[in-house]
Amino acid sequence: MSIRVGIVGISGFGGGEALRLIANHPSFELVYAAGEGSAGTPLINRYPGVPHKLAGLVIEKWDPESLPDLDVLFASLPTGTSAEALARVPDSVKIIDIGGDHRHVDGWTYGLADVWPEQIKGATRVANPGCFPVATLNTLAPLLTAKLIEPGNIVIDAKTGISGAGRGGGNSKFGYAETNENLQPYGLLRHVHMPEMEKTIEKMSGGSAAGLVFTPHLVPMTRGLLVTIYCRGRTTTEQCLDAARSCYADRPFVRVTDQPPQTKWVSGSNLSLVSYAADPERELVIAMGVVDNLGKGAAGHAVQNANLICGLSETTGLEGAPVWP
Amino acid sequence: MSIRVGIVGISGFGGGEALRLIANHPSFELVYAAGEGSAGTPLINRYPGVPHKLAGLVIEKWDPESLPDLDVLFASLPTGTSAEALARVPDSVKIIDIGGDHRHVDGWTYGLADVWPEQIKGATRVANPGCFPVATLNTLAPLLTAKLIEPGNIVIDAKTGISGAGRGGGNSKFGYAETNENLQPYGLLRHVHMPEMEKTIEKMSGGSAAGLVFTPHLVPMTRGLLVTIYCRGRTTTEQCLDAARSCYADRPFVRVTDQPPQTKWVSGSNLSLVSYAADPERELVIAMGVVDNLGKGAAGHAVQNANLICGLSETTGLEGAPVWP
Amino acid sequence: MSIRVGIVGISGFGGGEALRLIANHPSFELVYAAGEGSAGTPLINRYPGVPHKLAGLVIEKWDPESLPDLDVLFASLPTGTSAEALARVPDSVKIIDIGGDHRHVDGWTYGLADVWPEQIKGATRVANPGCFPVATLNTLAPLLTAKLIEPGNIVIDAKTGISGAGRGGGNSKFGYAETNENLQPYGLLRHVHMPEMEKTIEKMSGGSAAGLVFTPHLVPMTRGLLVTIYCRGRTTTEQCLDAARSCYADRPFVRVTDQPPQTKWVSGSNLSLVSYAADPERELVIAMGVVDNLGKGAAGHAVQNANLICGLSETTGLEGAPVWP
């Protein structure tokens, strides 16, 4: 029996990737798609490659109080706009909030699925982690859990493809000509993802205070996110790799590699690749992780969370291998 | 019961895309992967995102005489190298040749699956069409069949992403720095795909002689192929669109659009989009088609052909929506 | 003695390239820069790499009636907005209109500098050709003048980098994520550059009627423009090349090559490369031309025209070799 799902924010990049994954999901049936700018448009006009079975769907105006009969709603709304609206969704509808408003908020489960799947299984309101946090936290979890690094001294140099900045309607800040062949840091010393990462790292460290430096960069590519993380700890490359192999031994989406990870290795997939290089004499650990910012960093993770709360196998609809090249 | 398949040419772009599609195919089981340069390498080292079930596979040295028990072999070998080798494959193994050596060759069925699926069903040796031909032929088939254009006067201006040029081992001709931000025509007045297109167009036209001009261009993008075709014929845009809608009414992968098609609309999929703009007073028809050169232009088409010869539903394993953005 | 110049439209791509060229021009002194969105901003904030001598300049609000003492004004305004405003510029100020409003308009000289430099020398109002027209016309001029092709049957398949579409303020149509790895035709059967090309081709042909098909495409690169032109005529490749060599023997910026031209060969320069491939038996000529759409296609050409009307050597400030890679 199929599970009836809806997407709000269908025209954005996160919503579009959710559509792609749900369209190919054997247990989910997309019955509702809503978006601000494109309400009234047949879904196939917006997404000319949408499967035939969804070709008749028309994008609706988003109204949390007149939803059709839904089991799960995927919400991909701009940060700051989802809290009020999602509060008006009936309790009977489970929600995965891909947006940023409900992370570490009471009443919502933080959906870091690769690390804490058990906590998510019974939830009905799940806050999907941000794209930078999920790459960072999946990479650091084994080291923090095994106490191989100090949580108080972590430098995260993060690089994302431009879809991570959202569709940017209404300005030319992310226009092709301006961002192509360009590389830039932004959000120095203050970024909206900082508190989310700090709180989670403290939880992973058993309460020790986290001390983070976080610098995101915009890279001229559409998809892909890499974190290069500089930590303090007297350990070896092998110990780090082993901690990660042990931590993720039974987890389907996180892979440990002894090569420097490349974003293209996970493009279009829900995979998370982690790797480490350590110098015990200098008490230095370089932890690296890559995800597709729209996959594991957004919609893929959301479907994984939806699988968990619906009692499905976690990998349902997410087995697709990365697109290469 | 699963169908046992193999891939030779696993390290190339066509072989890699075949791997991705076969790995996610519900009826195919990959039991053999061969490649020249990478023989002896575990598949997961070459493709770090390969599904767990294939992680144990090791790339073998290609030897047509010592194949394992196989139902279907996908061959993605450089043009000029497959004829001799594939002749030594046992008759019991069905072959889809993604390479160019067997197109319009006796004993091989030309696998233009969207147009002539019935001819393929009973075949055991299928020559997959080239990437430029499939985009061109899918676009022109409705017009030629309905005699809306003259086969003797067709100008094909074709543009492909750089993966269409192959992996190009051993030279820097397709190096990033040289080809990025660069656009170039090549193969003027002579291209290896010309005879394949001419023969097929003559067949579609009931034997009338084809007169083609074909100019390929290399575009700085990884995937995607667009043909812009200039034809003579006194017809209207609507007549062309209707001819295509009628021709492809029951075909799952070809879509007719009244918008200028974009390559990104089909990226990562087996879709073929066709569109038309005609000016009856000037007796001019502009026919346009887009495919993913590695999907419908190579591996996707090959899986479609394999589905046909194995008696499966044509769309098995190929329902994935395009990756956007 | 330096010539005092101004730029209006400084924030756009054409204005920015004019700034770059004028900043390095030995006889021009930039004394005025105006732009809508950025009025009041120091030029160096908008262009952090501007030469020190211009660092003090502040972008002004555009007002044709309160200009400083100027010898030449470069106008790079959106099509449709310059006619009325430029009419109010004092007669004493020479104008090069990079925008599209004055091409083939009474009182304005059409500034196709590589072909008709003599006509420009005494002008005070010059309409710079469009980017597609200049590439097309420079390529066809030798063939039309030598009557090697028929003006009534010309198919122009044109491809431009995305800066050719302008900065596109206010919409995400040319956003990075949407246009990267994407290729698309647009403006089918009707494009604003058509009449400009038709009129000029008729002039080049001694009055014979021009018959054009023109299809522009958007290519995922910042700069660069290629036209692939299909013509009718019984001639040979060598005859075409010779006609071009003869036509451009004394012209500094047009180069004839017997290789398929690549856009990167002219990037950042004022060069125009032309090449030809002909098949006399089929009476077919393929004429190809590349320019940098912001260089020869806009600001470079404008500086060349300004040199001509100011009595300078045509190449002043334009000798810079292309940027490669």
Place this chain on the structure above:
Amino acid sequence: MSIRVGIVGISGFGGGEALRLIANHPSFELVYAAGEGSAGTPLINRYPGVPHKLAGLVIEKWDPESLPDLDVLFASLPTGTSAEALARVPDSVKIIDIGGDHRHVDGWTYGLADVWPEQIKGATRVANPGCFPVATLNTLAPLLTAKLIEPGNIVIDAKTGISGAGRGGGNSKFGYAETNENLQPYGLLRHVHMPEMEKTIEKMSGGSAAGLVFTPHLVPMTRGLLVTIYCRGRTTTEQCLDAARSCYADRPFVRVTDQPPQTKWVSGSNLSLVSYAADPERELVIAMGVVDNLGKGAAGHAVQNANLICGLSETTGLEGAPVWP
């Protein structure tokens, strides 16, 4: 009177950029170009946009013992190949070694021109700094000199465009399809540029031991290099900016900005942009610098060094503003 210069390594990216700059240099006359692969080829065949005055030059086979009469030789040879060959160049020929073999080598002056111009003026053998070092050292020099940061605890996260990896003849490691839409760290914990940076930082710090972590990344763009450097020190953003403004007050090519710097702001130029963000409470300084890896990171810097040793104004031939967009 013109200075007679030669380039060896003309076919590589560094050599090509040297050619572009020298071709436009008012005091340098290129009289010799040598390259391994392209010996015997007219320069214009290799670089179709080369200025007319150089069109007759033919690329020669590199032989240090049969050079023409030269004042300056620019050497852009692969690391490891220049030491032996350049030792055989006559003493009368001044050498700028763009390659890596002579940095911090006896008898060679380390040409960090923006920081130590006086030391270079009398030299006849100059080792051009590496691309990563120059970006790093220009950025850190003001902080180290003013003792605002500790030299013993510096984390350099560096990102370069793919031309930084060289032309890579003979392998497909930097092929377009593999590197486009891909981002990757490399050379973890060991990179050839480390000792060069350590030695220079120690010199800048008055002998204090340097402690560096250096992680380079390959970014999918042709040109551009950004370093994001994490340092320890109790200072403020303004103090860092002031130190840099003071340090570079009279230097023509280094600019201090209070915005996060973007690589595109310096593309095609010899500029170096530096910026800083500090948090005194956390004793954290983020120092950022961008250069064009082929400009300031290679050929532009080399021309600057050549100007210095030839007694020319340092900016001769290098005033060109960056190419944008």
